[in-house]
Amino acid sequence: MKRAIILIFSFSFASCAHQTAKNELLSGEYLGISADQKYTRLSLSESNFEKDQIEIGKEPNFLKIKGTWQAVNDSVIALNEQDRAKSFYKLKDNQLVSLNSQLKENEPSLSIRLFKVDHSIEAEGNIESLAKEGILFFANGNEPFWALKISSNNIAEFNKPDLDTPIKFSNIRMIKGKDYSIVYLSEDSQDKLIIYKSTCVNDMSGKVSPYFVELYFKGTHYRGCGDSLKKEFL
Known part of the structure; x- marks a missing residue:
């Protein structure tokens, strides 16, 4: 019985550690412009996110969305947006690529690719x-x-x-x-x-x-x- 409890605890601890490491790897700031000309900034912290969206070429507008996020698997994350349906992104070629609810890449007209910001290049x-x-x-x-x-x-x-x-x-x-x-x-x-x-x-x-x-x-x-x-x- 004790052995079983120890094994369960060890598995849970390892799973939690893996999730934490995954979140730390993905944490950061991402930017991109969608096919429908929306400028998007996505900031991922340990478990929360903040997303800004600006419709380029239109009257001044600014949409800010906050919520939580978690890894669905080793390459897909889910954003739990306040008062909105979940949105999904896949880590691909060091970018976050938007997915539909079936976890498939969106068609080109709806797709968005966000690249990770390298904050080491901040001085000119x-x-x-x-x-x-x-x-x-x-x-x-x-x-x-x-x-x-x-x-x-x-x-x-x-x-x-x-x-x-x-x-x-x-x-x-x-x-x-x-x-x-x-x-x-x-x-x-x-x-x-x-x-x-x-x-x-x-x-x-x-x-x-x-x-x-x-x-x-x-x-x-x-x-x-x-x-x-x-x-x-x-």
Whole structure:
């Protein structure tokens, strides 16, 4: 009898240890853009998760979901979302790939792949030099390359390779929110920068920034990452 109890205890302990090790391996921050253009940030802690979703190219929006998660097997996890059905992801090629309720990969139009964020790449040489120039916020993106600087004298400067000189905006105004802020660059509010409080990774350099941004300028939509160089800015 004692032997049986010891064996059961040993098995339970080993199973628990395996689950803990699995959770620690998967824990971290994941980012991705779905086929229907939803920017997703998923943060997994030991047993809880937090998910942000932003619909790219639409009016400012920010959906935050919290809940718990656990491993279904060695490669599949389940997210138990508050007031929602479970969602499933499979670890594949160092990414989390969305699954349907039958644990099969979603069709391309519904699929999302989230890659794990490498937080060791968080510094970029020009950030310190920009701070010395009095820049409060710096945003940039790729394909096409673009950059926007916001300075302490209430001026923003937009630049990209095909411009002879940067375009400057004076008397910009900002509305601060809990999950995102909007910087209006023009009087008619058509040109604007939306700053979301959601982690972003530069898809060329791998640099990690604390903000995902969308820029609307002269009818063109840009997206990229942003860094606040002064805490009081946001």
